[in-house]
Amino acid sequence: MKIAIFLFSGTGNTYFIGKKLQDGFKEKSIFCDLFTIEKKRNDNQLIEDYDVIGLGYPIYGSDVPLLIKKWIDGLKMQNHKKAFVFCTQMMYSGDSAAYGGRLLEKKGFIIRQQAHFNMPNNITDYKILRPFNKHNLKKIEQRKNKQVNRFVKKILIDKKSRKGSNLISLCLGLLQRIPYQKIEMKWISDTIKIEDQCILCEKCIELCPTENFEIKDGILKTKNMCIACYRCINHCPVNALHSSKNALVKYPYKGPVENFNIKDVMEDCITTHEMN
Ligand SMILES: Cc1cc2nc3c(=O)[nH]c(=O)nc-3n(C[C@H](O)[C@H](O)[C@H](O)COP(=O)(O)O)c2cc1C
Incomplete structure (x- = not known):
């Protein structure tokens, strides 16, 4: 089986999970390449080379980042290619992985797994959110290893597991997403x-x-x-x-591990092809 993970990561959390998934597959001798959608490439052609596609993104107000939406828009119709979706969030996002899953389904993908990974908050210029930023990075690493291993296992045995695909999650997702799309997105972008x-x-x-x-x-x-x-x-x-008046960054979020190199999120991680 050949897996390709496509992701966008603003500050490193989604990249961190994507990389862990790649390592998890590698450990099981499964071929997995990781691509950032920030790079301009012909991803439609690339996708043809893989059996399973993974999509990863951070949650913004229970919404899928614009770059990811544009990327999905540019995909051509697939003939039932299997896919999984994972997203990272600070705390809760309702149906965010399911929302990305639905967008991929419209392009003909079969979504088998969806997961949410709680990671440190990267909004650092709002006083109310700052207290969440005191993280024990070692603990995060240990906890995420377990969650990632469970997710990898589900993908490898093709177990259906679609986090966020229920009515309650949908309603809670919409509760955040509708105001976010209408007000906050415009407000932030300007x-x-x-x-x-x-x-x-x-x-x-x-x-x-x-x-x-x-x-x-x-x-x-x-x-x-x-x-x-x-x-x-x-x-x-x-x-x-x-991002707004009177909002200053006292404690910037530099990534999920010590000395995280932010430029890594802008690079693809291609596995060596010896385990074909
Ligand atoms: C504009 C914005 C909106 C966010 N909205 C949510 C949210 O609704 N729920 C949540 O749990 N986390 C939310 N977060 C936190 C991020 O989803 C979280 O920190 C994520 O792991 C960042 O991933 P990245 O480092 O790959 O960019 C938001 C972050 C930003 C920047």
Whole structure:
């Protein structure tokens, strides 16, 4: 069996789970490649080479990130290819994996498994959410290993397990998603704030998955293409970026493990092909 995981990860959590899944498959001698959808490629052609497709993304207000929606939109109709969906969240998202699953089903995929992985919160410029940010990264790693192993097992024995595919989850998902889509998304995309302490280091330009930043006349500006992934906000070296007035980043989220390299989330992880 050949598996391809496609994912988007703003600040590293989804990448961390995707990588663990890849390692879990490798341990069972199953071939698994991991691709970031940030890279421009012909993914339709790529998908043809794999038996099972995995899709991973972070949850934004019980919604699927815009980049993922666009990526699914660009897929051609499949002939019943098997797929699994996983998403990462801070606490709760209702039917978020099921929502991505439904989008893939419309493209002809057969969804067999869906899972939610609770990970550290990456919203770091809201006072009310900051207390959640005191994480024991070692404990997270141990707990996630167990959950990932269970998920890998389900995929390998093809056990149907669709987290979020029930009426209660759907209702709770809609309760968050409808206001998020109507109000917050527009609000965030229009309002990445750039403070005077910006030193024009261009790190945000380098990291942004939507090329939202540019320097014009010696000033950093945005092009209103923000998808609220919080990567720039958490990695600005002088904490000059945030999403709304009076929201400052005191404790940026630098990723799920010590010394996490944020640039890793922008790279594919291709397995060596010796285990064919
Ligand atoms: C704009 C935004 C909205 C979010 N909404 C939710 C939510 O509704 N429920 C939840 O549990 N976590 C929510 N989170 C937290 C993220 O889903 C979580 O930290 C995720 O693991 C980040 O993944 P990443 O590091 O791969 O980007 C939200 C984060 C952002 C940036």
